[in-house]
Amino acid sequence: xxxxxxxxxxxxxxxxxxxxxxxxxxxxxxxxxxxxxxxxxxxxxxxxxxxxxxxxxxxxxxxxxxxxxxxxxxxxxxxxxxxxxxxxxxxxxxxxxxxxxxxxxxxxxxxxxxxxxxx
Numbered sequence: 001x002x003x004x005x006x007x008x009x010x011x012x013x014x015x016x017x018x019x020x021x022x023x024x025x026x027x028x029x030x031x032x033x034x035x036x037x038x039x040x041x042x043x044x045x046x047x048x049x050x051x052x053x054x055x056x057x058x059x060x061x062x063x064x065x066x067x068x069x070x071x072x073x074x075x076x077x078x079x080x081x082x083x084x085x086x087x088x089x090x091x092x093x094x095x096x097x098x099x100x101x102x103x104x105x106x107x108x109x110x111x112x113x114x115x116x117x118x119x
Contacts, residue, residue: 027092027095027096027099029091030088030089031087031089031090032087033090035090037084037085037088038057038058038059038084040093040116041057041082042057043116044116045097047113048098048101048103048112049097049101050078050100050101050103052076053079053080053100053101054070054073054079054080055079055082055100056079056080056081057082057084058081059083061085062083062085063083063084063085063092064081065099066081067079067080067081068080080100090113090114093113094109094110094116095110
């Protein structure tokens with residue numbers, strides 16, 4: 001898997017970056033930052049969520065993503081559930097949203113999602 005850089009919300013574009021080889025390790029990243037995690041996840045889904053997929057978002061004790069085919073809604077239709085813990089980091093939520101559609105975790109996509117509440 002290719003290397004990519006993820007800029008944290010507190011960093012400027014010119015400051016340090018975190019290098020990650022496998023983005024799945026970020027799914028369990030936690031944060032003490034105070035923000036509405038479910039609202040952040042919903043906004044991230046609006047911006048870069050998967051097409052033809054109905055996604056339910058709910059609270060949980062750990063980050064989980066489930067998905068499957070929605071046979072009754074036609075070809076290519078899917079369902080998904082995104083469970084977000086109350087201590088999930090923005091980065092963990094962004095990686096989970098990208099994983100729903102099978103999208104690559106690129107620096108651009110991560111930057112868009114990390115700042116989803118500002119757009």
